[in-house]
Amino acid sequence: MSVLLQTRKLVKYFGETHAVDDVDFVVNESEVLALIGSNGAGKTTLVNLISGLFRPDGGQIIFRGEDVTHQSVHERIRAGIARSFQLVNLFDQLTTLDNVALSIFAREGKTRKLLVLAEADRRVWQEAAQILHLFGLEAKARMLAGGISQGERKLLDVAVAYALRPKLLFLDEPTSGVSTREKAPIMDTITSVVRSEHISAAIIEHDMDVVFNYSDRIVAMHQGVILADGSPDEIRRNEAVQTNLLGVTEAPR
């Protein structure tokens, strides 16, 4: 497996807090990786740094052999880094189909076109409809994104990121805020899509069932540093992880 993304001594401070402290983090090609850790461990900050929402205070981010540390969000998306959000971020007054289509228009550089009707671009709408189908949302195509259930919104949030056709997809708690019953179907949908397209996915997750069931590799963070990195079995047996993380959350089965 070759390396897709790596960070070198990545640092982010918030005042006195070392939110991300000298982190060397690696994502390989075509893997589903889980990023775990208690609240404040630095998981979301790490994703925010890699996706370009925050600027790091030090260190480097290398994506496909290229230094993207100082690239804009726009450039990183072009390079192939996309993300979803923990608190769903959608275009609520547009339809679910519009939400996905916008990603496609943006990906193809067509959002600059202002003298043609968006409706006229059949290929984009067909692709958008296909993506909704992949995520099981085709029945909701004509509904406003603000008017569908929380579970559907979580999926749509991922679908919007997926429509950018990324090589690396960060998913920030894709199952938070949905009922336990909905978690497995959501994760099944997401992982089947990313695995079939050989997209690398890095998933921040608190639910240990989800983490151990769906990931190839697990990276555990604690207070801004990486505590452990390994296969689900290795992580399950790791003592530092057990005392710092699994002890405070529910124990894995």
Added chain:
Amino acid sequence: MSTLAVTLETRSPARVLVSAVPIAVALLIVPFVLDQYQTILLAYGLVMAIAALGFNLLLGYTGLLSFGHSAYFGVGAYAVALMVKYLGTTSMELFLLGAILSTVIVTALFGFVCVRYTRIFFSILTLALSQVLWSLAFKFFWVTGGTDGLRVPTPMLVGVVSPKGDKIEFLSHGYYWYVLVIFFACVALMWVIVNSPFGKALQAIRDNEVRAEFIGVQIWRFRLVAFMISGIFTGIAGALWVPLNGLTTPEVLYWQFSGEIVFMTVLGGFRSFAGPIIGAVVFNYLKTFAVGFTVYWQLLLGVVLVVLVLSLPTGIVGSASRLWGRWRKSA
């Protein structure tokens, strides 16, 4: 997988035309049906509709409340007046061209400053910048005529229709149709813009700025372009307005007029495409009626508008389409 349940029902241009054509025909025959005064009054309404249409690209579609759109209306108006004063221009097409060029420059400068901000900060900045223009027009009286303003004679249309003879006759016929044609062009153009991929991207920015950035929309640039298009439409309105009014004064640059543009749009409903158009025409009638009715017209207008906004929170068009929907369901 290929046979998808999703049917892409579209609001095709053909279907829109079906509803637009009867309205267009009705507007075209107005000079034969209504008297001259009413026709000119409607011409004012259509001019304001162009201004409000431009304004709403920012408010309704991009989510930015400009409180300084008087600036671009005024730039359009003063561009025409200054062309008359210094260049002796008489052609309406040249006036429009001059107004467009001037608003391009001014909106590019003002937009550059304003679009980095959103919400109240954006509104206050647009307001402040428009007041700068107002004070310039006010103080540099040897150029702008100060509070006396600048007179603008009736222009020549498409190089042939010259305004000989009765001015009222000219304004209520030739000029009315001229305004109407430009109005149609502006409405069609704006309809395409808001339904283009660019227009969709603006709505994405309106709904969720962070997410828009994370699908690769360069927010700052898109806002600037929207700002400029918005200002240019309003500038065109300003240029069309001057010949109707016969002169331009610093009043059109004053913040109160910006407020009127906001009010027209909210009155008609900023969530719909037709809202600002209907709102501007209705506002124009309301204002004219109030001014003729009492010297306390501003008070009367204020009360009427407060009542309208409270009773029709989604604007005239929003409320009408809700009623229409309810009626269709029950029928």
